[in-house]
Amino acid sequence: MGVYNRAPLAFDRGRGARLFSTDGEEYLDCVGGIATDGLGHAHPVLVEALKTQGEKLWHVSNIFRIPEQEELADKLCAHSFADVVFFTNSGTEAIECALKTARKYHTANGQPERTEIFGFDGSFHGRSYAAVNASGNPSYVEGFGPRLPGYSQLKFGDHDALKAAVALPTTAAIIVEPVQGEGGARAIPEHCLVSLRALCDEHGVLLIYDEVQCGMGRTGKLFAYEWAPGGEPHIMAVAKALGGGFPVGACLATTEAAKGMTVGVHGSTFGGNPLAMAIGKAALETINTPEILDNVKTVAGYFVQQLNGLKDRFPDVIVDIRGKGFLIGIKLVANNREFMVLAREEKLLVAGGGDNCVRLLPPLNLTLEEASEAIAKLEKACEAARAKLTAA
Numbered sequence: 245m246g247v248y249n250r251a252p253l254a255f256d257r258g259r260g261a262r263l264f265s266t267d268g269e270e271y272l273d274c275v276g277g278i279a280t281d282g283l284g285h286a287h288p289v290l291v292e293a294l295k296t297q298g299e300k301l302w303h304v305s306n307i308f309r310i311p312e313q314e315e316l317a318d319k320l321c322a323h324s325f326a327d328v329v330f331f332t333n334s335g336t337e338a339i340e341c342a343l344k345t346a347r348k349y350h351t352a353n354g355q356p357e358r359t360e361i362f363g364f365d366g367s368f369h370g371r372s373y374a375a376v377n378a379s380g381n382p383s384y385v386e387g388f389g390p391r392l393p394g395y396s397q398l399k400f401g402d403h404d405a406l407k408a409a410v411a412l413p414t415t416a417a418i419i420v421e422p423v424q425g426e427g428g429a430r431a432i433p434e435h436c437l438v439s440l441r442a443l444c445d446e447h448g449v450l451l452i453y454d455e456v457q458c459g460m461g462r463t464g465k466l467f468a469y470e471w472a473p474g475g476e477p478h479i480m481a482v483a484k485a486l487g488g489g490f491p492v493g494a495c496l497a498t499t500e501a502a503k504g505m506t507v508g509v510h511g512s513t514f515g516g517n518p519l520a521m522a523i524g525k526a527a528l529e530t531i532n533t534p535e536i537l538d539n540v541k542t543v544a545g546y547f548v549q550q551l552n553g554l555k556d557r558f559p560d561v562i563v564d565i566r567g568k569g570f571l572i573g574i575k576l577v578a579n580n581r582e583f584m585v586l587a588r589e590e591k592l593l594v595a596g597g598g599d600n601c602v603r604l605l606p607p608l609n610l611t612l613e614e615a616s617e618a619i620a621k622l623e624k625a626c627e628a629a630r631a632k633l634t635a636a
């Protein structure tokens with residue numbers, strides 16, 4: 245189906261932050277499969293996990309115990325607020341599970357009327373019916389029939405509307421990305437996450453974080469909410485870098501929040517299979533180390549400093565530098581799609597984003613040297629963008 249706007253470019257090999265195109269060119273990859281190749285391409289630990297598990301066992305049904313799944317679940321819980329996990333194959337499915345878990349919780353509590361889910365404008369939660377209805381982008385819901393009942397969006401930063409929404413007796417949950425990804429790398433201030441959690445607790449509303457993009461080390465901590473002690477969620481969706489490029493997602497929750505998710509109410513055929521779990525475990529163990537998380541903090545600091553330098557020198561091209569860690573947004577004057585082409589001509593791959601941003605989502609093990617190479621390429625792209633603006 246013609247649903248993708250593809251660049252005229254294909255790759256046949258990758259290593260670390262490098263991608264090699266079928267026509268023999270080498271690119272510096274700051275897309276990372278949209279924040280998914282968290283450890284770059286062909287990371288030896290992940291390749292080893294894939295090969296070893298691939299020769300043992302790929303798939304068995306969830307009607308059996310799956311030791312690899314229990315191990316990964318234990319690890320995710322040991323390093324987060326959560327007590328229980330449901331595994332999926334994608335971020336969207338993790339979001340589906342989160343939304344269902346929230347509504348079931350209230351039903352289990354004898355309050356089935358609590359069904360309203362409030363999200364925020366500019367958010368992205370995936371492409372299933374529930375996910376597009378929970379997201380803020382009208383172009384993703386139009387033409388697909390009536391909107392699902394029980395989903396609305398609040399204006400980012402409108403505290404009064406948020407307070408009123410949480411206080412409604414019909415509200416089930418608030419869903420939010422601690423750092424918006426597709427929306428253009430917008431980070432929610434840490435104190436706001438803490439207040440949001442307190443507000444939810446006051447009214448018996450569940451707080452769902454969508455860390456599909458900003459989790460798994462992307463911000464320099466394993467989960468973005470860790471920057472806001474006291475601001476942890478009741479339910480959280482992760483995916484993308486959880487499998488380092490292999491499809492794995494997970495919905496994490498406290499025992500209390502998941503109390504409605506009893507035998508038979510939810511499930512997945514592929515979710516949590518031994519192959520996906522072995523790779524997820526290898527990715528988690530590699531990402532959740534001081535070496536990787538400190539690298540993100542250090543190199544992200546360098547990026548922010550250098551990018552602000554570019555912004556000062558090219559105010560006619562760059563308006564704002566935003567985001568957190570390795571979820572970096574560059575808001576442009578020039579059209580972001582055109583800028584992506586200019587960067588590509590410099591052999592640098594960057595992702596698009598809402599609010600006329602391009603995003604840098606490099607692998608978490610990107611070196612300072614590679615970051616400085618990215619900056620040099622961005623500088624050339626800025627020069628080319630300026631030349632185009634002047635000509636126009």
Ligand SMILES: *Cc1c(COP(=O)(O)O)cnc(C)c1O
Pocket residue numbers: 333334335336337339368369370371421425426454455456457458483484
């Ligand atoms: C990518 C993304 C999703 C959807 O994940 P898929 O794996 O594409 O289904 C959901 N939420 C956020 C924040 C994302 O970035």
